[in-house]
Amino acid sequence: MTLEKENFKDQGFRILSTVIDPELGVDLVGLGLIYDVEVDETGLCTVTMTLTTMGCPLTDLLNNAISDALMAADEVKQVKINLVWEPVWTIDKMSREARVKLGVFY
Template identity: 50%
Template sequence: MNEVRQDGQIVDQIIKALQGVVDPELGIDLVNLGLIYGIDMTIDGTVTVTMTLTTMGCPITDVLRQMIETAIRKVNGVCRVRVDVVWEPAWTPARMSRLAKITLGYHG
């Protein structure tokens, strides 16, 4: 097992990169949608993004995965990217940021 690297500056850069990954169907980035559950980076520069999707069987899963990998690879110090899609805890609109809720007209 690789040792997890604790570097807040790199994680901040990764989050910023993920804010540039916009769901093409909703027009909101993955961070504000609340789809990103975790980011881990090992000493060797492997980043694992744990995320979910708004629905199972999402037709753009592979597109989002590629967009995430492309965005994160631009961060200095990142050598490899893994995207783990999980279904627990289930995503709900409550995970969205205020900005995403306003943009999407969600009033729940």
């Protein structure tokens, strides 16, 4: 898969929309967990993200799935996960489709 660097953010989000949270059955982008995706000239792809809770037992599994998905892009040589807690994740960050799938109505 070849991605132009100037379009990498959009395509990176598209790639990460294939990574499913195994507990919730919804993709990480739809859950609103992915805040940013960037690739530099050396091929280092940095993903800024959060989790629904601190101490999530699936952190390693999700990190591996994110790395595997992004490494399929020709420009990506290495993936770095930048796990942040600000801004705090809330259900407001979820897409409409994710809220419907999880039965979250408000």
